[in-house]
Amino acid sequence: MHHELFKYELIDNEDWAIASFLSLAKADGMMILGGGQSTLIAGLVGVGYRVPTVSLAGFGGRAQEIWALLRSSDNKLATPEELSLMAQPGWNADSARRCVGTLLNQRKRKQQGVDPTLAREHRRVIAIAALALSFFVALLVAIAEYSRGENLSRMLSYVLFCAPALAGAGGSLVRIVFDWTQAAKRLASQGPPVISAALGAVAGGVSGLFFILAQKIAIGDLQTKQAIILLPFVLIVGLVAGLTLDKVFPKLLSLDVVKTEALEGKPSVLEAGTNK
Structure with missing residues (x-):
């Protein structure tokens, strides 16, 4: 973890899950890969707060459910082309760059209030x-x-x-x-x-x-x-x-x-x- 990418805040709660899920509302972006129940909850929180999200459905897991939710959302940030990118199976040398570009584009749309x-x-x-x-x-x-x-x-x-x-x-x-x-x-x-x-x-x-x-x-x-x-x-x-x-x-x-x-x-x- 790079120290410049994260901001640490003290929360008066001993349950790490509560602190973790609540912090997602302030996240600049999320990338979901596979995952189980906690991943599903995190994805739901992110979608609810319109956090820029890349959910790689091509790798299976609960990321598929989050991807389906992103696709059906009436207030989506991702374009159909970006959703298609998330659903592609496999990984190549250009995938990381395209995923980061998708996150940055979604963040820009959110800041501009553009659907x-x-x-x-x-x-x-x-x-x-x-x-x-x-x-x-x-x-x-x-x-x-x-x-x-x-x-x-x-x-x-x-x-x-x-x-x-x-x-x-x-x-x-x-x-x-x-x-x-x-x-x-x-x-x-x-x-x-x-x-x-x-x-x-x-x-x-x-x-x-x-x-x-x-x-x-x-x-x-x-x-x-x-x-x-x-x-x-x-x-x-x-x-x-x-x-x-x-x-x-x-x-x-x-x-x-x-x-x-x-x-x-x-x-x-x-x-x-x-x-x-």
């Missing part, structure tokens, strides 16, 4: 969010081009329609920091900030779009001066939408944009007014 399974899922969701955001921005640009009329410059129209989305993205990021300061959510328990920013951009963009179109319906084609006056207001609308992201999307999802009265055999509002 390998969730990390892959996050990458997939980020790609979908980026694609959806690209389509949404393209839609905003198309609406801005269609709605600008003859009196509004193209650049000002784009800024007016797209600025709320940018403000919403900023608001959603501020909300992450606010939740953390209020201890409402740990950063590690939240999704990637880029996903929050994408959702905030959509919430801010849609809210700003409703606001701008309402003004256009009321006053007609916007003049340059009117658009400049509206710009701070749409920025505020977008920012608030991003800050209140958890409230905006339920309202948007609850909107009934398709009238189904005719399909259900119910009179529509127009028909009801005509019959009076």
Whole structure:
């Protein structure tokens, strides 16, 4: 044993097993090879405390049970490739290096609060969010081009329609920091900030779009001066939408944009007014 690898602490208990098992919670890593009942208990303690663990199931013993537990855990630190390495039978000149690398990688993930399974899922969701955001921005640009009329410059129209989305993205990021300061959510328990920013951009963009179109319906084609006056207001609308992201999307999802009265055999509002 190298003295730099272990830290000795005095515990007021004569039972070595209790001291040994409790110390595993502070371990930087565990390597399990074969073993019996005490090895199983140690492995269970390590898995429970999310200690970086390499359980060499290929050598049999209780290490196989710990490996199976690592594989089925919902909060695992090891990747499928690393679990496959642990299950390989036999030993070669490169095995020690790969096992140590696995322990170091798990320790790094634990420090960063990263779950390998969730990390892959996050990458997939980020790609979908980026694609959806690209389509949404393209839609905003198309609406801005269609709605600008003859009196509004193209650049000002784009800024007016797209600025709320940018403000919403900023608001959603501020909300992450606010939740953390209020201890409402740990950063590690939240999704990637880029996903929050994408959702905030959509919430801010849609809210700003409703606001701008309402003004256009009321006053007609916007003049340059009117658009400049509206710009701070749409920025505020977008920012608030991003800050209140958890409230905006339920309202948007609850909107009934398709009238189904005719399909259900119910009179529509127009028909009801005509019959009076």
